[in-house]
Amino acid sequence: MYRFALLLLVCTVPCAARASDPEPVSAPLSAFPYTPGLDLHAMDPSADACVDFYQYSCGGWISNNPIPADQAGWSVYGKLQTDNQRFLWGILASLAQRSGQHNASQRLIGDYFAACMDEAAVEKRGAAPLRSYLALIDGMHSKRDLPAVLSELQLASGSDGLFFDFTADQDFADATQVIAFAAAGGLGLPDRDYYTRDDAKSVAVRAQYQAHVARMFALLGDPPASARRNAETVLGIELALAQASLTLVERRDPQNLFHKMDAQALQALTPGFDWSAYLRRAGIGGLDRFNVTEPKFFQALDQLWRDHSLADLKTYLRWQVAHAAAPYLSAGFVNANFEFFSNTLRGVPELPPRWKRCVRLVDRQLGEALGREFVQRAFSPDLKIKTLRMTQQIEQAMQQDLEQLSWMSSDTRRQALEKLHGITNKIGYPDKWRDYSSVRVRRDDFFGNVVRASLFESRRQLAKIGKPLDRDEWQMTPPTVNAYYDSQMNDINFPAGVLQPPLYDPAMDDAPNYGNTGGTIGHELTHAFDDEGRQFDARGNLRDWWTDTDAEQFNHRAQCVVDQYAQYTVVDDLRINSKLTEGEDIADLGGLVLAWMAWQAQIANSSPPPRDGFTPEQRFFIGYAQWACENIRPDEQRVQALTDPHSPGKYRVNGVMLNMPQFARAFSCRVDQPMAKQTPCRVW
Numbered sequence: 001m002y003r004f005a006l007l008l009l010v011c012t013v014p015c016a017a018r019a020s021d022p023e024p025v026s027a028p029l030s031a032f033p034y035t036p037g038l039d040l041h042a043m044d045p046s047a048d049a050c051v052d053f054y055q056y057s058c059g060g061w062i063s064n065n066p067i068p069a070d071q072a073g074w075s076v077y078g079k080l081q082t083d084n085q086r087f088l089w090g091i092l093a094s095l096a097q098r099s100g101q102h103n104a105s106q107r108l109i110g111d112y113f114a115a116c117m118d119e120a121a122v123e124k125r126g127a128a129p130l131r132s133y134l135a136l137i138d139g140m141h142s143k144r145d146l147p148a149v150l151s152e153l154q155l156a157s158g159s160d161g162l163f164f165d166f167t168a169d170q171d172f173a174d175a176t177q178v179i180a181f182a183a184a185g186g187l188g189l190p191d192r193d194y195y196t197r198d199d200a201k202s203v204a205v206r207a208q209y210q211a212h213v214a215r216m217f218a219l220l221g222d223p224p225a226s227a228r229r230n231a232e233t234v235l236g237i238e239l240a241l242a243q244a245s246l247t248l249v250e251r252r253d254p255q256n257l258f259h260k261m262d263a264q265a266l267q268a269l270t271p272g273f274d275w276s277a278y279l280r281r282a283g284i285g286g287l288d289r290f291n292v293t294e295p296k297f298f299q300a301l302d303q304l305w306r307d308h309s310l311a312d313l314k315t316y317l318r319w320q321v322a323h324a325a326a327p328y329l330s331a332g333f334v335n336a337n338f339e340f341f342s343n344t345l346r347g348v349p350e351l352p353p354r355w356k357r358c359v360r361l362v363d364r365q366l367g368e369a370l371g372r373e374f375v376q377r378a379f380s381p382d383l384k385i386k387t388l389r390m391t392q393q394i395e396q397a398m399q400q401d402l403e404q405l406s407w408m409s410s411d412t413r414r415q416a417l418e419k420l421h422g423i424t425n426k427i428g429y430p431d432k433w434r435d436y437s438s439v440r441v442r443r444d445d446f447f448g449n450v451v452r453a454s455l456f457e458s459r460r461q462l463a464k465i466g467k468p469l470d471r472d473e474w475q476m477t478p479p480t481v482n483a484y485y486d487s488q489m490n491d492i493n494f495p496a497g498v499l500q501p502p503l504y505d506p507a508m509d510d511a512p513n514y515g516n517t518g519g520t521i522g523h524e525l526t527h528a529f530d531d532e533g534r535q536f537d538a539r540g541n542l543r544d545w546w547t548d549t550d551a552e553q554f555n556h557r558a559q560c561v562v563d564q565y566a567q568y569t570v571v572d573d574l575r576i577n578s579k580l581t582e583g584e585d586i587a588d589l590g591g592l593v594l595a596w597m598a599w600q601a602q603i604a605n606s607s608p609p610p611r612d613g614f615t616p617e618q619r620f621f622i623g624y625a626q627w628a629c630e631n632i633r634p635d636e637q638r639v640q641a642l643t644d645p646h647s648p649g650k651y652r653v654n655g656v657m658l659n660m661p662q663f664a665r666a667f668s669c670r671v672d673q674p675m676a677k678q679t680p681c682r683v684w
């Protein structure tokens, strides 16, 4: 759904940036370094645009931007995200000073940051903050105690790693209603396939994971032999959970995730688990409407709870609780966590410095309070007006596109237009800021702050159940360098963080801006009509509004994209899983087609001159390509090949170019060259 998957980076212990880093990040930023929206230095003029347009547009960037030691990959987006973090670091460091005149919200994030940065205090407490949670687990006398204990642990950790996930979401059948969702969860590795694949690499990763789990038990004080035995128990339980979970591709179809039931039916699914005890402890007793996203998972879970001893279940819970807490404990836990999840799994050599982990954590837990400070300093009202205008132009282009489509019947077309007109544009930041005043933050209790902020968020989510939907809510914080479309809200969202140079550059001519930010807006808009988004209607309800013939036509066109991307290799022997990336690949192509149409309308009465030796048409495409410049570590590429719904940057550029005859014309490419195609794919 997102243009970029959210980066769930594992938190780690401090270290200085290496001298060999392309840009030392050891000091906060008070202003953003400027990179132009079309960067000639990022290009490789020795490459042939018609053979490898990605290399042509990004070759210079790729050579000049080695991956920093604390990152799994490096990209134009990642670099901008790091700039934002350094800017936020400066804000937080100043708000953390007790002497300043700060309002309550500023004091809250300042104190939180100060407590997080106080490494000596964190070190001194060691594993002590876990004690009460481990005692809670240890105190279970029978499996009948499981529901209440699980409820409490899930609320405090905010983790979906404790057997399953329980939260609130819009009813697929009635998007105005928020209901309870019970979803599959409980895994430590990034996806269920990590447990089920039997290639040599996957087998090796599992063995390394098991060693990591044993190491965590040892950190909790288990003797070596029982730590090893316990790790084996955990792997056995997680394997059973993985086998019962849907694959990422199966999860792309919302129909697979919609099973509404009442309390009695939920109880029948897991006869051994007392849901009323679970819900009571969560403070939401008496619920009678649930969406169980994967009923088979819950049946298997019930069986698993029956098959395993109470001691085994306790072992699993101890691991998951320690795992969720590891980033917020002393160095032993932080290092172990980093060494497996970042170093072994993703190839990251060094731990990110503490300031970076703390900035990310404030953004994750108190993000709108921090985002408010960011917006005040870094986002002008003028930029909001300009972005809104570009968004409206791209929506206009989509309307024109829908009206002209030859393959769609008038019935489906009418509903598609209704959906387009129903989309809400959210730009920069929320109209109403979240109120965190009930979160208690102490300067001497970092771990306690993390738990209290998690509890605040867990309860905030659960409190939505049965209430009218809040349409103003955002799923991303304002400094985020990313954007998204939400099928159920039917809205597109562009945080302030993504509307900066080099992505959107007010100092540039229109061409690269329409190629880059216009392409992003078009991308999110196209998600409303990709393989997943098209199943929801204008009001965000999961409802089939397509005639059979139109659906067939859509699938036929989408298959062209799926077949094309299936040819591309990510790393080694791993190809793109193009059923997983289908929606994103469709959105990349549709997005740039729409951006092109909007740009053509924008310059209809003018003829922009060439600049830097490039025609406006060439600048449009180079501007597009340069958002995607990246270097990714091979281990991270493997993780992405298995879990990321986005194709690698290279194919997000080249894969689109060969489907756009406008590109071949702009660079005079012949149809027998790699960046052109006899019969291009075209969905939207």
Ligand SMILES: [Zn+2]
Pocket: 001, 002, 003, 004, 523, 524, 527, 584, 587
């Ligand atoms: Zn996307």
